[in-house]
Amino acid sequence: MLATMVTLLLLWPNPAKADTHQFSLSIEDTIVTLVDKQTFHTFSFNGQTPGPLIHVVEGDEIEVEVENNTTLPHTIHWHGLYQRGTWKNDGVPDTTQAAIAPGETFTYRFVAAPSGTMWYHCHVNVNEHVAMRGMWGPLIIDPKEPLPVEKEVTKDYIMMFSSWVSNWASKPGQGGIPGDEPDYFTVNGKSFPDTQPLRITKGDVVRIRLIGAGDELHSIHIHGHTFDVIAKDGRPLVNPYPADTILLGPGERYDLILRADNPGLWMVHDHIDRHTVNGKSPMGGIMTVIEYTEIPLAEQSFYKWKDKKFAPDFFYEESLKKPHGMHENEGFQGIPAP
Numbered sequence: 001m002l003a004t005m006v007t008l009l010l011l012w013p014n015p016a017k018a019d020t021h022q023f024s025l026s027i028e029d030t031i032v033t034l035v036d037k038q039t040f041h042t043f044s045f046n047g048q049t050p051g052p053l054i055h056v057v058e059g060d061e062i063e064v065e066v067e068n069n070t071t072l073p074h075t076i077h078w079h080g081l082y083q084r085g086t087w088k089n090d091g092v093p094d095t096t097q098a099a100i101a102p103g104e105t106f107t108y109r110f111v112a113a114p115s116g117t118m119w120y121h122c123h124v125n126v127n128e129h130v131a132m133r134g135m136w137g138p139l140i141i142d143p144k145e146p147l148p149v150e151k152e153v154t155k156d157y158i159m160m161f162s163s164w165v166s167n168w169a170s171k172p173g174q175g176g177i178p179g180d181e182p183d184y185f186t187v188n189g190k191s192f193p194d195t196q197p198l199r200i201t202k203g204d205v206v207r208i209r210l211i212g213a214g215d216e217l218h219s220i221h222i223h224g225h226t227f228d229v230i231a232k233d234g235r236p237l238v239n240p241y242p243a244d245t246i247l248l249g250p251g252e253r254y255d256l257i258l259r260a261d262n263p264g265l266w267m268v269h270d271h272i273d274r275h276t277v278n279g280k281s282p283m284g285g286i287m288t289v290i291e292y293t294e295i296p297l298a299e300q301s302f303y304k305w306k307d308k309k310f311a312p313d314f315f316y317e318e319s320l321k322k323p324h325g326m327h328e329n330e331g332f333q334g335i336p337a338p
């Protein structure tokens, strides 16, 4: 009898204990600055655009209380999640729930699955709320069993791409209509030169998680390297493939692995060239630079960002190192709308 029990215990799968997380998100009327003097009225999550990082492990039980402090209805859709047996937590107004009315709260409960680079966004009037009111944030679900290449990663970055129509900047509740012409383009809510560099060192194994959070296509090109595309929409590719440019559309995610083997200052930009303007002025929009720490910036007299004040965590790289949970990002905070 005892021997049978011991055998059973040995054969029993070792159930990694799932964590339970309780998070709170409030939706606020917030003014953010995309670049220079270009402000935009957003419906922010906890006052910031993009929203806080939610970083959990596959199988974790998630509870998110959402409080709507704006004057318009909203929901949150957890993009990429299976919601098995929890479809009423999918966040689609008039299909899985009534939209969260102004002043009301709604609690979402679901299991974090599958693993990968996911994101969350409003699902009410998405052509306005997602396309140009900043209602999006990253949801990173670590796999229970990481791939060998994931175990090698030394630097982890998130880039969320979006486009904005400045005509509607100060007209919340309007916009997102046929004929809109986007004229501002951002990575993590900022346009060049108000973006930040990626600071890496030779030998780093860099993962860059691209998220198409806006309404435009983006063709992201990284100079000086060939990266491997290892995941699409959070799911590992059977055959990762090398590339130096990757096209991503609205809603899509790609995980790239870049092996840092070529010290220098390397441009990273949207190769759809009209996405590298700020309003009527080139150059701006979706541009940043990979800065190898081996290169002394002060000696590069031509370098536009030679004296730039470095703000870490612009790509959530510091937040991603923290224990699992929800992490706000000071640098993305706007100011309360009047």
Ligand SMILES: [Cu+2]
Binding pocket: 043, 073, 074, 075, 122, 123, 124, 125, 129, 135
């Ligand atoms: Cu909304």
